[in-house]
Amino acid sequence: MDIKQLIGEATDYDKKVALETKKPKSWCKSISAFANCYGGRLVFGVANDDALVGLSDAEGDAEKISEIIKTHLNPIPEFELSFEKDKDKTFVIVEVMKGQQTPYYYEGDGQLIAFMRIGNESVPATPSQLRELVLRGSGESYDSLRSRYDFSNMSFTKLKSVYKQRTGNAFEDTDYESFGLIDEKGNLTNAGALLADESPVRNSRLFCTRWNGLTKASGIVDALDDKEYTGSLVTLLQAGTDFVRNNSKKAWRKVGDGRIEMPDYPDRAVLEGVVNALIHRNYMEIGSEVHIDMFDDRIEIYSPGGMVSGISLEGKDLLKIPSKRRNPILADIFSRLKYMERRGSGFKKILADYEGQVEFDESRMPVFDADNDDFTLTLYNLNYGHDYVMNVNDTQGGIQDGIQDGTQDGTQGGTQGGAQDKLQKQIFDMIEENLQISTSEIATRLGVGVRTVKRRIKQMTNMVYVANGYSGHWEIKYFLRQQYDFGLTVQ
Numbered sequence: 245m246d247i248k249q250l251i252g253e254a255t256d257y258d259k260k261v262a263l264e265t266k267k268p269k270s271w272c273k274s275i276s277a278f279a280n281c282y283g284g285r286l287v288f289g290v291a292n293d294d295a296l297v298g299l300s301d302a303e304g305d306a307e308k309i310s311e312i313i314k315t316h317l318n319p320i321p322e323f324e325l326s327f328e329k330d331k332d333k334t335f336v337i338v339e340v341m342k343g344q345q346t347p348y349y350y351e352g353d354g355q356l357i358a359f360m361r362i363g364n365e366s367v368p369a370t371p372s373q374l375r376e377l378v379l380r381g382s383g384e385s386y387d388s389l390r391s392r393y394d395f396s397n398m399s400f401t402k403l404k405s406v407y408k409q410r411t412g413n414a415f416e417d418t419d420y421e422s423f424g425l426i427d428e429k430g431n432l433t434n435a436g437a438l439l440a441d442e443s444p445v446r447n448s449r450l451f452c453t454r455w456n457g458l459t460k461a462s463g464i465v466d467a468l469d470d471k472e473y474t475g476s477l478v479t480l481l482q483a484g485t486d487f488v489r490n491n492s493k494k495a496w497r498k499v500g501d502g503r504i505e506m507p508d509y510p511d512r513a514v515l516e517g518v519v520n521a522l523i524h525r526n527y528m529e530i531g532s533e534v535h536i537d538m539f540d541d542r543i544e545i546y547s548p549g550g551m552v553s554g555i556s557l558e559g560k561d562l563l564k565i566p567s568k569r570r571n572p573i574l575a576d577i578f579s580r581l582k583y584m585e586r587r588g589s590g591f592k593k594i595l596a597d598y599e600g601q602v603e604f605d606e607s608r609m610p611v612f613d614a615d616n617d618d619f620t621l622t623l624y625n626l627n628y629g630h631d632y633v634m635n636v637n638d639t640q641g642g643i644q645d646g647i648q649d650g651t652q653d654g655t656q657g658g659t660q661g662g663a664q665d666k667l668q669k670q671i672f673d674m675i676e677e678n679l680q681i682s683t684s685e686i687a688t689r690l691g692v693g694v695r696t697v698k699r700r701i702k703q704m705t706n707m708v709y710v711a712n713g714y715s716g717h718w719e720i721k722y723f724l725r726q727q728y729d730f731g732l733t734v735q
Contacts, residue, residue, distance in 0.1 A: 707719065
């Protein structure tokens with residue numbers, strides 16, 4: 245191992261210029277933090293400015309380090325001692341493994357403290373973090389624990405309905421236990437309490453606000469929309485995504501033989517963000533709820549509880565962050581509902597969904613921020629700062645070009661062609677019957693490709709698609725209707 249390669253790493257590395265035997269807490273706290281989190285290395289012989297000083301008696305110091313850890317850490321974590329040399333300097337490296345018997349306390353000077361690793365610091369665990377460590381050490385999770393509520397008083401119609409809708413399978417009575425909603429004795433678990441129709445877990449509420457402008461400075465009174473939701477986590481998920489949808493817009497522009505839709509926020513990214521906030525939050529954090537704050541240029545999705553085990557996102561490759569589920573039962577249920585995957589790829593999906601959008605650039609990359617107690621996802625509005633109705637105007641044709649096509653060329657060319665096209669008549673009738681119908685649904689019902697449907701619709705200049713949030717509807721100019729009714733040639 246190259247000592248120099250360790251220098252500068254933030255989360256899994258710490259350093260001490262020399263061994264302190266009279267004040268062992270100064271470095272034992274790092275041992276505690278590493279064991280309580282994801283493990284790490286403590287290097288003796290390196291100064292605060294990263295100067296390689298070395299130890300005068302490395303072997304003697306190593307023996308004392310081992311003795312002090314066994315005396316002051318309770319329980320004793322798994323660790324290994326090794327020596328490294330750089331020219332004539334010798335260093336002692338203490339490699340601490342991620343512990344299974346959490347919490348690991350520093351015990352000394354009349355103190356009993358469990359530490360956590362936050363960024364490049366070892367800090368005392370908060371009460372909620374300590375409770376999580378106790379659960380982890382016992383092999384339990386919050387959502388698996390017996391709740392204080394009675395299963396017989398709960399209903400799960402929302403969960404059953406969505407499960408049937410998304411999987412095609414009926415929810416059976418045996419699924420209550422197999423899903424983890426009740427334990428083997430029939431007692432309601434915390435997961436069950438969170439998924440009940442009228443969830444009694446008060447701090448599982450969801451607050452959604454559409455602020456007027458770029459900050460909260462105007463106050464809640466001047467907010468454009470403000471909602472508080474309670475109930476099953478399934479209800480909260482649907483309510484949260486609907487709130488974003490209803491307070492967003494979808495632009496579009498014409499290109500080539502079709503058009504490109506440009507939503508403010510990619511659907512999948514919003515869904516993943518809200519799912520992660522609800523499923524991975526710390527439900528032992530009392531007095532704090534999930535918040536969705538929408539501004540003109542962004543959405544901030546806040547969730548109580550930082551990354552599990554205190555891992556820091558600073559300087560990390562988001563695509564390589566290890567998956568750790570704080571609430572494994574909830575995560576499993578939502579994977580069964582096909583809202584998320586068991587392998588935990590939320591970060592990847594959010595980033596990929598943004599990168600796949602037409603108007604994406606690096607300045608609007610989603611931001612993930614986690615500290616000791618909080619997690620915040622920021623999704624940027626891809627259409628902010630653009631007026632596509634007025635400004636989209638490429639060589640293939642823009643929105644303005646499409647308007648001109650519909651009033652000029654469309655009347656002469658498209659209408660005449662459509663009057664002799666049975667497929668266009670069928671498409672017209674479907675849209676007239678259901679103004680919310682999608683092109684993919686039309687294609688499926690007619691047994692043709694989506695491209696074919698879009699191409700024919702483009703020729704039908706008597707209709708236009710009007711965006712409304714994440715969805716929209718068709719509008720028909722009925723002054724051309726008679727041409728479809730009476731000019732059709734059936735073959």
